[in-house]
Amino acid sequence: MKRNGFGTALVTAGSILLLLSGAVPARADIISVSDLPGSSGITTGILSASEKSETKAGAETTYGTGKKTVCYTADTSGSQKKSLADYTDEERYKLLFGTDKKLFTVDDKPAGFETKSAALGNMTTVKVPCYLIDSRGAKYPSSRNITVHKALAEDVKQIFDEIYALPEKFPINTLVGFRWNSRGEVSGPFLETVTCMSAHAYGAAIDINMIENDYYVGAGNDLRDPKNPYYITENVRDIFEAHGWHWGGDYAICTDTMHFQYTGLDMLSYNNGSPFKKYELTSPQQSSTLIRNMQRRLEKLGYYKNGIDGSFGKGTEKAVKAFQKDHGLKVTGRTGKKFYTLLWNLTNEMYDK
Ligand SMILES: [Zn+2]
Numbered sequence: 001m002k003r004n005g006f007g008t009a010l011v012t013a014g015s016i017l018l019l020l021s022g023a024v025p026a027r028a029d030i031i032s033v034s035d036l037p038g039s040s041g042i043t044t045g046i047l048s049a050s051e052k053s054e055t056k057a058g059a060e061t062t063y064g065t066g067k068k069t070v071c072y073t074a075d076t077s078g079s080q081k082k083s084l085a086d087y088t089d090e091e092r093y094k095l096l097f098g099t100d101k102k103l104f105t106v107d108d109k110p111a112g113f114e115t116k117s118a119a120l121g122n123m124t125t126v127k128v129p130c131y132l133i134d135s136r137g138a139k140y141p142s143s144r145n146i147t148v149h150k151a152l153a154e155d156v157k158q159i160f161d162e163i164y165a166l167p168e169k170f171p172i173n174t175l176v177g178f179r180w181n182s183r184g185e186v187s188g189p190f191l192e193t194v195t196c197m198s199a200h201a202y203g204a205a206i207d208i209n210m211i212e213n214d215y216y217v218g219a220g221n222d223l224r225d226p227k228n229p230y231y232i233t234e235n236v237r238d239i240f241e242a243h244g245w246h247w248g249g250d251y252a253i254c255t256d257t258m259h260f261q262y263t264g265l266d267m268l269s270y271n272n273g274s275p276f277k278k279y280e281l282t283s284p285q286q287s288s289t290l291i292r293n294m295q296r297r298l299e300k301l302g303y304y305k306n307g308i309d310g311s312f313g314k315g316t317e318k319a320v321k322a323f324q325k326d327h328g329l330k331v332t333g334r335t336g337k338k339f340y341t342l343l344w345n346l347t348n349e350m351y352d353k
Pocket of ligand 1: 206207256258260
């Protein structure tokens, strides 16, 4: 199935903005963040209803070799109404929050989501089937619990039933739905501070196999290993998309390959803050997918030799300092905008397939 061409993002020092354009910028445009055109305001809307309404009531969709029926909800009269996949962006906000579509921020949360406990009142935990991998590498049937918005629970169960039935027996080692963070859970490469809330805080986003499917920055920078059994497969993406969910791997900047989201991409718009997250040696050490990604690049250039663990330890600090020294940057051991831009530019070519 062809990828939906949405989520092209523009970055400025003060804001990150997701646009509707289907075009993915050239790599150089993505990486040289300071060269990107300025922008203001926040886009709203993503895919039009017509773009998302390929599936019709009763239709069957094929994923790989398995045939699956798309999930529908029945209204009180017993007749079929449209699937959640066919909801417009506006209808999705009504469904989840009972409000008109808008960008919610940490200072302006939807009613009923002001606190973690209030948000949990809108959630339910469902058990979904999945495969796990034993110590000898064999897949075996199991299940995992996931907490999501009540309105999405049946659809989420259906999604994971379909994933479970895939011929590849897709294994799931980490699964996160609802996740609360009072400062907003949105994060990613280059994001220092944000004010908008993540769809995870509303139970409308799911992260799958987050170690093996991490963030990266821009096309050509995907460092994931397609041979890893936990790598998000095309079939998995197709199932989510058939249910109207968006894949974070389609975001042109801050590509988030573990992430699936039911609400529009505008909820991943970032504003009010430097997009460059600063890391340095701290106690306890900081860990993130960005650090993991950074280590891989420093390792590729010969600066880092301590193993890719995503933790900013002494070895990482040493590598950052050596890289800064060699490239005429101030030797601080702390990552910043110039550091990221140089490192990503230098390693971009190496990972260009
Ligand atoms: Zn996520």
